[in-house]
């Protein structure tokens with residue numbers, strides 16, 4: 001459904017999106033995760049034909065986002081970070097207007113509008129002025145607009161940003177439902193947002209894709225060792241010496257306490273050292289109060305990847321200045337503009 005190859009967007013010598021490639025299959029719910037400024041919105045804007053890449057390509061349903069942008073626009077629903085809504089229009093009037101711009105034929109329009117109003121849970125709001133809606137309902141109106149023409153692909157840029165916890169829960173429920181019927185690319189800087197909904201996570205950091213996989217495989221794949229925690233009462237130096245002899249040991253640290261000391265034991269992935277540790281302790285007549293494995297979470301991985309800065313070897317050019325291909329027709333940097341009103345989305 002989406003094919004992105006070497007996609008790059010540069011702003012005055014700085015790569016906001018730096019040579020990324022990824023694919024999204026039909027039916028997937030992909031969480032596009034990254035800290036603020038990572039390049040999520042820039043990528044999504046290129047996918048939704050808002051502006052062209054500096055180089056590289058983005059294709060949706062086989063159509064190129066630059067050369068076949070009309071075909072692409074018909075097939076996607078895009079909800080930008082800041083949803084531009086007409087404050088003085090009533091919800092249903094606005095949705096009808098947007099449906100018209102999206103090319104929904106006149107006779108199909110009112111049923112299309114009724115359908116999204118019920119799907120998104122806007123029934124009680126349909127006659128309200130958009131300007132009078134709460135942030136949660138405005139966001140829902142934005143979602144309704146994005147799907148009114150029944151797109152095959154839905155691109156949502158931080159759909160719950162700025163909502164309160166109750167509204168977040170409701171909008172998430174709506175998104176989950178939408179995920180059942182369309183392919184979904186959903187960006188967020190909040191891990192928990194995608195952990196629950198996404199079947200796959202694309203982690204972007206400083207304009208580059210740094211991880212790509214199911215939440216489970218990312219956690220497993222990033223792990224190179226297992227970590228166990230043991231609280232033992234006994235002579236610390238002797239215990240330490242014993243633990244150092246364990247098979248497959250990769251690291252050991254001790255936090256000595258008055259009575260109980262905490263031993264953090266890292267081992268090979270294949271090794272479960274718990275039985276050995278328990279046996280040691282008992283055989284030596286010491287006491288064991290806790291023995292557990294510390295499971296790594298997706299959050300650990302996210303923090304690890306997005307806080308470690310890759311150190312370039314001496315003399316190497318900075319990553320952002322090493323394009324993969326020259327860009328003879330690179331357009332000049334352009335200022336950020338609002339999604340053009342009217343025609344451009346139809």
Ligand SMILES: Nc1ncnc2c1ncn2[C@@H]1O[C@H](COP(=O)(O)OP(=O)(O)O)[C@@H](O)[C@H]1O
Nearest residue numbers: 011016035036037038039040041042334335336
């Ligand atoms: N119009 C622009 N001109 C210059 N730099 C920009 C422009 N738009 C975005 N950027 C920069 O590009 C980087 C990526 O931005 P963005 O895609 O909005 O990140 P995200 O959506 O992940 O928060 C940021 O460093 C941002 O400051």
Ligand SMILES: [Mg+2]
Nearest residue numbers: 040041042081
């Ligand atoms: Mg953004």
